[in-house]
Structure formats: C-alpha cells, structure tokens
Amino acid sequence: MKQIIQDLNNGNTYLEEVPVPFIQPNHILIQTTRSLVSLGTERMLVEFGKSNLFQKAMQQPDKVKEVLNKVKNEGLKPTINAVLNKLNEPLPLGYCNVGKVVAVGKGVDDISIGDRVASNGPHAEFVCVAKNLVAKIPENVSDEAATFTVIGSIGLQGIRLANPTFGETFVVIGLGLIGLMTAQLLKANGCKVIGFDFEPTKVELAKQFGIDAVNPSDGVDQVAYVNNATNNIGSDAVIITASNKSNEIISQSAKMSRKRGRIILVGVVGLDISRADFYEKELTFQVSCSYGPGRYDYGYEQKGIDYPLAFVRWTEKRNFETILHAISSNAICVEPLITEKVLLEDYQKIYSKMRVSKSIASIIVYPYNSNTPSHSIQINTNKFQKGEGVVGIIGAGNFTSAMILPCLKRNSAKLKYISSSTGLKGTILAKKYNISNSTTENDNIFKDKQVDLVIISTRHNTHAALTIEALKNGKNVFIEKPLALNKEELKQVIEVYNASGKTITVGFNRRFAPLALEMRNALGKSNTPMNIVATMNAGFIQSKVWIHDMEIGGGRIIGEACHFIDLITYLSGSKVKSVCMNALGTLPEENTDNASILLKYENGTNAVINYFANGSKAYSKERIEVYHQERTLILDNWRKLKGYGFNNFNFKSSGQDKGHQNQFNLLIESVKNGGDAIIPMSELVNTTLASFAAVESLKTGTWVNL
Template sequence: MKQIIQDLKDGNTILEEVPAPLVKPGQVLIQTSRSLVSLGTERMLVEFGKANFLQKARQQPDKVKEVFNKVKTDGLQPTVNAVFNKLGQPLPLGYCNVGKVIAVGKGVEDFAVGDRVASNGNHAEYVSIPKNLVAKIPDNVSDEEAAFTVIGAIGLQGIRLANPTFGETVVVVGLGLIGLITAQLLKANGCQVIGFDYDSAKVALAESLGITSVNPGEGNDQVAFVNSFTNGVGADAVIITASNKSNEIISQSAKMSRKRGRIVLIGVIGLDISRADFFEKELTFQVSCSYGPGRYDEAYEQKGQDYPLGYVRWTEKRNFEAVLNAIDSKVIVVEPLITERVPLDQYESIYGDMSGSKSIASILVYPEKSGEPKRAITISSNVFEPGKGTVGIIGAGNFTSAMILPCLKKTKAKLKFISSSGGLSGTTLAKKYGVAQSTTDNSLIFQDSEVDLALVTTRHNAHAKMVIEALKSGKNVFVEKPLALNQEELDAVVEAYKESGKTVSVGFNRRFAPLAIQMKKALGSGDTPMNIIATMNAGLIPPNVWVHDMEVGGGRIIGEACHFIDLITYLSGSKVKSVCMNAMGVNPEENTDNATILLKYENGTNGVINYFANGSKSYSKERVEVYHQERTLIMDNWRKLKGFGFKNFSSASSGQDKGHQNQFNLLIDSVQKGGSPIIPMDELVNTTKASFAAIESLKLGAWVNVD
C-alpha cells in the first residue's frame, strides 16, 4: 500500500510503499477512500522537517536540554547516534481518514465489514484503528463530507470547554479549516459569532456562511469592533484556532473579553500572558486537548474501555458522531470549504509548497482496490540459505532502530525479514539496513524455511507468545527482556523449549559488556560468596506509559531490573535462591519503579539491586560495586572500572559499552555454528523467576523462595 510520510531529517514529503497492516484485536481495518489534509497542523510538521538542525533545536529547547544531559552521562557519540536515530524515523502524516471496513478485530462488536467509517487514520491506503477512534458515517453523508469529522471534533471540543449559552457572543480568532467549522457550530448553538482572520478570502467565505467576519489587516481594530458589536460588554468567550507564534493574539483576546470571560486555545500561539489583562477581568484560560475526553488515554484509545455516558457525556468518539450528525442534518456545511480534490499519487501538488498555500481543505482521493492487500514488500533480492544465520526480526521500534540493527549489521547475520505492526517503521529500517523484506505478518517469518533465528523486540506482553511460536516453527529465538510476564507464560516457554531442540536467548546484554567481562576476570572463577550492589538510576517514566501496565509491560522490575539480576548471577557464578523486595512509599498491591531488591544466591552471595526512578538524569545511570575477599570493584556507567586490593588490576575504561555488540556477535556465531546458547537456559529461567518473586515478596512483605 501507499502512505504519505514526512522525513524529519531532510524535510522531504514522500509517498512510501509499505506493507498493509493486519487488523489488531479491538480495532477495525479500513480501506481508505478519502482523507483530508489539515494544512495548519501538517504545515508545521513539514516546515519542521525542512528546517536545519539549528532551527530544529530552536523550536524544541526542552529537547536540547535533554541532549546536553545525555552527553554528560553517556558521552558525545552515543548521544549523537541517538539524536540522528530519532530524526531518521519518518513521521506518518494525516489524521482525517474515511473509508470502508474490510476486517474486524477480536472484541469489536459495533462494526461490520462494509461499514463506511470516519477515523483519525493517517494518509494511507489501509489503516488499522482502535474502535473508540472510529465512527459510522450516516447514509446521507458523502465520504468527502465525512473527511471533516476529526477536524470538526477538534473545534467541537474547544466549544464544549468554552461552554457557551444561547445568545452569548463568541469570537473565533483564525478562520482556517478548524475556525470555519467552529464558527458554524457556534452559530448552530445560538451564539452571536464574530470571526477574525487576515486572509480576505477566508473572511469572505465565513461571511457567505452567515458569520460576522473581519479582516484586521484592512484597518479594523479587533477590540474596538467587539466592544461596538456587544455595546461595550465584550465577548463572553474567545476561541483561538489560529497558528501564530506572536503573543499579540492572547493579549487581544483578553482585551476583547468581558469581565469573567472565557478564552479557549485550540491552535498554537505565543503564550506570554499579561497578568494585568487576566487579573482585572478574572478571565479563565484553557487549552483544548484534541478531539475530546479519552485522547491520549491508553485504556480508552488502545484497550477500548469507554467512559460511562452518564459521567462523561462527550468522549472523542461521541464528538465524532456529533459532528457527523451535524453534517447529516446540514447544521454545518463543509462542501464550500473544499479547495481542491487531488488523487493520492499527485500528493506533491498539496505538499510541494504548503507555506504559500491559500487552500482551506484539500481532499486526497484514493484509488479503488479489490482483493487482499499486500502484507509484505521486497526491498532487496538477496539470496539466503538455511544454517547461515538468516534472521527474521519481529518489532521495529526505537530499540531495534537504535541498537539491534546497527549491531547486527556488524555481524555475519543475513537479514531477511523485519516485521512491524503498521508497516512503515519496518520498511524504513529495511531500506536503511539492507533487510530483504518488510512485512506486517509475523507468520511469514515463522513459516520461512531459510530463517534460522527469530529475533523478538515487541512489547513485553507478546514476548512469550512469540518465543513459543518461533520454537514450534523450528527456529532459534532471541527475545529482548523479559522472557515472560508471569509463571504461566514461563512454564509454556520452557515446555516449548524442551520439545524444540532449539536455543533461546534473552537480551541480558550487560554480562557481555567489556567492563563486566573484566570484572569477572578480576574476581576469578572460585565459587565463593561476595557482596554485590547494583544501582540503576532509571529515570522517571510517566505512569501512563505502557511499561507500567502489568498486563502489557509487566512493570519496570520484571521488565528492566531483571538485567541486574542476570548480571549478579554472571558475576557471582551462582543462581538466585530467594528474594525480598521493599518499595518506596507505595501500597504493596501497586506497581513500583522505586525499590530495593535483596537476593540470596545458592553459593552464599548477597546481592542488592537499587532500582530508582526518582534520581537526577544528570547523574550516572548505572553503577555496580563488588566486595570480595578484601577486594573491591567499582564500575561507573559502563565507562570506568576501578579495582582496590587487586594485585594485577587497578583500573580500566571503555566508551560506554553495555555489551550489545558482543552479545550479537556471540549470538550469530552460535546460530551459524550450532554451538551452546550464549546464556544457559537454566539461568534465564532462574532470573525470570527471581523477578516474579520480587513482585510477590512486595505483596507478601516477606522473603520468597525461587524454586
């Protein structure tokens, strides 16, 4: 299928060929017929992509600060690599999509194949969209009219926040696409509406729709006009839909408001607010969040958990439906807003010069298609043979892009497949790293007789399932940590492993770091107990991110602290016997990422893992201390190692190397030569069980044995 993307590195807008997505549980697969180009939002993205690095930095000063902090802790080269990796990820454009449903995911009951629907899907021939971001189109509403659904919902949400009543005067600042629809909705609500815009054509269009409109550029004073229109009262509410970096808009909005008036921001403007303007009139100011309640809520959008109508009357989905009903009943008209209709393959006529465009709404028209969409595309015609380290990668996220593929390219691995859920990220990486095929169908990897190694880098809740499927397909498998999220999953993995005769590897890369190997060498091979303290200054991750969801990410102890359980296992040469975990200030039943884990090992080693998320990002992220036989090792952030009390060792240093490259060198060599797994399976299982035991210990308030 074809999809429009924005290259953030060089600024090009591209019509990319990518594999079509499979429908996911809780989602519907839509074949697109029309999509609407939101010139305001998409112009900003395109212009950001075309900006040079200095201009990009000026637009995002908060990101620049993060970069400087990363340089301090991780060094210059890793930081530069991370920045270029981020800029190398293309951005899918568009969020106003219309089409027909061609497949319905598990758990979806409100839609059927053949339904015409509007959604926030991208400019792509096929999109898979969660059910709470999709609305059915009334029979009398055309696909072109329905393409205004999401834009209309943005305006409608701003109106709901302004809460206008019949007869109030509301000013709409900016008569672009959102502004024109917002003004119509306000008029239908019984409001006196005034629109301001510096584009005479937009002002004329608004006038033709019955909106009192003014062009301040023609000498009209906005504040004076509003005062005259309202007989000196001022506007009851101002809704700002403009996009302009000037602070003048917010100042003018305050001055034209009545006492205790309301100002709602939908657009993007300068926000240097004068206290005097707001203080004297007791004005309220609020920023509207996109389409309505539910936006950016993982439970609502991705898991399909609706808000009860009795408590949240207007969610984003119900706002979609309200806009469609308004179009159906001709309460608002959108046909006059359409400036042009452009076939998808002529997209450059829209995106070629967006900065100078006077268009209101541009509609992309998609070709009609029949049959099943392609779920794989060929990037290169390389030849592959079984037993030669042929790899199929499942997952094309940030870690795959930033770490796994750069490492694999330095090995003898033969990269045949990369799979991604949407198709775009996998295709981008396939082109960059010479992967032969990009797909959205994992079964192609499992069924391919030439693939020796399935490499799984998906979200954590898919790990065990993918490992089992790979093993049953006769593949060796590498999975990023964790191996499983619960004991039931782990038991199923172990059973599949025993029956397969293949190897399982988990991404516990720390043990392969040069400084970890140096530590192991310095400590010697004797099976004597030691004290080991590993501290992870993990950094804050917002609570709504998926890693904290116990069903999806497993929490950061199971999902990340397992790294250090494995590292202590490696350094001590023993396995975990029992675990006790204490957490900072939380209910034992809650998830945590601020905890101390105590580990008893079979050989008497005492391990302590401090996993903290409340420290400074400017401090070293990882530190390991080992106390053994009147000797001490201190490792700082995988860059420096100091030894005290050793006869033949005092210090070592390294570019920040956490062992990823060495891990993949050994992994590919093992697959090609059929040798032993890079980490023994019993250690992988023990580490995984120990992470489960840590969570159980917190709940019980006691030590938990690891069987």
C-alpha cells in the same frame, strides 16, 4: 499499498510502498476512499522537517536540555546516534480518513465489514485504527464531507470546554479550517460569532456562513470592534484557532473579553500572559486537547475501554459521531470548505506548495483496488541458505532501529525479514539495512524454512507467545527482555523449549559488556560469597506509558530490573534462591519503579538492586559495587571501572558499552555453528522467576523462595 510520509531529517514528503497493516485486537482495518489534508498541522510538520538541525533545536528547547543531559551522562557519540536515529524515523502524515471497513479485530462488535467509517487514520490506502477512534458515517453524508469529522471534533472539543449558552457572544481568532468549523458549530449552538483572520478569502467564506467576520489588516482594531459589537461588555468567550508565535493574540483575547470571560486555546500561539489582563477580569484560560476525552489514554485508545457515558458524556468517538450528525442534519456545511481534490498519486500538488498555499481543505482521492491486500513487500532479492544464521526480526521500534539493527549490520548478519504492525517503520528499516522483506504478518517469518533465528523486540505481553510460536516452527529465538510476564507464560515457554531442540537467548546484554568481562576476570572463579550493590538511576516515566501497565509491560521491575538480576548472577557465578523487595511509600504496590531488591544466592552471595526513578538525570544511570575477599570493584555507568585491593587490576575505562555488540556477535556465531546458547537456559529461568518473586514479595511483605 501506498502511504504518504514525512522525512523529518530532510523535510521531504513522499509516497512510500508499504505492506498493509496487520489487524490488531480492538482495531479496524479500513480501505481508504478519501482523506483530508490538515494544512495547518501538516504545514508545521513539513516546515519543521525542512529546517536545519540548529533550527529544529530552537523550536524544541526542552529536547535540547534532554540531549545535553544525555551527552553528560552517556557521551557525545551515543547521543548523536540517538538524535539522528530519531530524526530518521518516518512520520506518517494525516489524521482525517474515510473509507470502507475490510476487517475487524477481536473485541470489535459495533462495526462490521462493509461499513463506511471516518477515523483519525493517516494518508494511506489501508489503515488500521483503534475502535474508539472510528465512527460510522450516516447514509446521506458523502465520503468527502465525512473527512471533516476529525477536524470538526477538534473545534467541538474547544467549544465544549468553553461551555457556551444560547445568546452568548463568541470570538474565533483564526478562520482556517478548524476556525471555520468552530464558528459554524457555535452558530448552531445559538451564539453570536465574531471571527478574525488576515486572509480575505477566509473572511468572505465565513460571512457566507453568517459569521460577523473581519480582516484586521483593513485597519480594524479587534478589541474596539468586539467592544462596539457587545455594547462594551466584551466577548463571553474567545476560542483561538490561529497558529502564530506572537504573544499579541493572547493579549488581545484578554482585552476583548468580558469580566470572568473564558479563553480557550485550540491552535498554537505565544503564551507570555499579562497577569494584569487576566487578574483584573478574573479570566479563565484553558488549552484544548485534540479530539476530546480519551485522547492519549492508552486504555481508551488502544485497549478499547470506553468511559461510562453517565460520567463522561463526550469522548473522542462521541465527538466524532456528533460532527457526522451535524453534517447529516445540515447544522454545519463543509462542502464550501473544499479548495481542491487531488488523486493520491498527485499528492505533491498539495505538499510542494504547502508553504504558500491559501487552500482551506484539500481532499486526497484514493483509487479503488479490489485485489487482496498484501501484508508483505520485497525490498531486494538477496539469496539465503539454511544454516547461514538467517534472521527474521519481529518489531521495528526504537530499540530495533537504534541498537539491534546497527549491531547486526556490523557483524554482517543475513537479514531476510522485518515485521512491524503498521508496515511503515519496518519498510524504512528494511531499505536502510538491506533487509529483503518487510511484512506485517509474522507467519511469513515462522513458516520460512531458511530462517534460523527469530529476533523478537515487541511489547512485553507478546514475548512469551511469539517465542513459543518460533520454537514450534524450529527457530532459535532471541527475545528482548523479559522472557515472560508471569509464571504460567514461563511454564509454557519452558515446555515448548524442552521439546524444540533450539536455543533461547534473552537480551541480558550487560553480562557481555567489556567492563563486565573485566570484573568477572578480576574476581576469579572461586565461587565464594560476595556483596554486590547495583544501582539503576532509571529515570521517571509517566504512568500512562505502556511499560507500567502490568498486563502489557509487566512494570519496570519485571521489564527492566531483570537486567541487573542477570548481571549479578553472572558476576557471582551463582543463582538466586530467595528474594525480598521493599518499595518507596507506605503502601505496597504491585507496580513500582522505586524499590530496593534483596537477593540471596545459592553460594551465599548477598546482593541489593536499587531501582530508582526519582533521581537526577545528570547523575550516572548505572553503578555497580562488588565487595569480595577484601577487594572492591566500582563500575560507573559502563565507562569507568576502578579496582581496590587487586594485585593485577587498578583501573580501566572505555566508551559507554553495555555489551549489545558482543552479545549479537556471539549469538549469530552460535546460531551459524549450532552451538550452545550464549546464556544457559537455567539462568534465564532463574532470573525471570526472581523478578516475579520481587513483585510477589512486595505484595506479601515477606521473603519469597524460588
């Protein structure tokens, strides 16, 4: 299928051939018939892409600070690579999609195959959209009219925040697509509406809808105009749908408001607010978040968990349905907003002139294709043979693009497949790294007899099931940590592993880092007890991020602190026998990222892992201290290793190397030659059980024996 994407690195917009998305639980697969180009939002993305690196930085000063901290902490080269990797990620354009349902995922019960639906899907021939972002289209609403659903919902959410009452006077600043729909919705609410815009055609169109529309460039003083129209009372509320960096808009909005008026920001403007303007009138100001309640809530959008209607009357989905009803009942009129209709293959007619376009709404028309959609595309015709260490990769996220693929490229691994849920990222990476096939169907990898190794880099809740499927199909497996999220999953993995004759490797890369190897060598092989203190200044991650979801990410102890359990196992030459964990705060919580983990090892080693998320990003992210036989080793952030009391070791430094390259070099060599796993399975299981025990200890308040 074809999809329109934006290259943030050079600003080019192009039509990419990608596999059809894989249908996921609580999602709907839609064959697109029409989509609407949101010129305001998409113009901003295109212009950002076309700007140079310095201009991009100036537009995102908060990101510049993050980059500078990363340079200080990790060095210049890794930071540059991370920035370039981010800029090289493709950005799917579009969020106003209409089409016909061709498949429904598990958990979808209110939408059926064949239904016409509107969604926030991108500009693509097929889209896979979460069920709470999809609404059925009434029979009397055309596909073209329905493409205004999402845009209308953005305006509607701003109106809901303003809470209009019948007879109030509202001002809409900016009569672009969202502004024109907002003005119509306000009229439907029984409000008097004054609109301002500098574009004559938009002003004239607003007048056709019964809006008191004014062009300030005609010499009209906006504040005076509103005061005259309201008998010097001022507007009850102002909704800003304009996009302009000037602070003048927010200032004028305050000046034209009545006392205790409301100002709602839907667009993007300068926000240098005058305290006097707001203080004297006791104005309220609020920023509207996209389509409504549920936006950016992982549980609502991805898991399909709806808010109870009695407590949250209007959600994203219910706002979508409201706009469709308004179109169906002629409460608002959208056909006059359509400036042009363009076939998908002629998309550049829209995007090539976007910077100077005066269009209001551009509609993309999609060709009808009755053929069965393909979940795979071939990028090249490389030849492969069984036993060459042929690789199939599942997962095309940041870790795959920033770490796994560069490492595999350097050791010339044979890459036959990359699988991604949407198909887009996988295709871009396949072209960049000479991977033969991009797919959204994992079975293509599992069933291919030439594939020797499956690399799994997906969200944590999928790790165990994918590992089991790969082993059952006779594949060696590399699984980015963790191996499993609970004992039952781990038990199933072990059972299949024991019967498979294949190897499992978990991405515990730190034991392969050059400085970790130096530490192990300096400590020797006496197998005598040592004290180890490992501190990870992990950094804060917002609670809404999936890693914190115990069902999906497993929390940061199971999902990330396991790295240090494995490293200590490697350094001590022993296995964990009991665990105790204490967390920040007064009440034990199952999910924490501020905790100290105490580990007792079989050989008497005593270890502490301090996993903290409340430290400064300017401080070293990782630090290891080892105390052994009147000697001490201090490892600082994988860049400096200092020894005290050693006869043959004092100091060593290197670029920050956490062992990823060494691990993949050994892994590919092992798979090619049929050698043993590069980490013993018994240690992988022990580390995984220790991470489970840490969480159990926090809940029970006791030591837990493995």
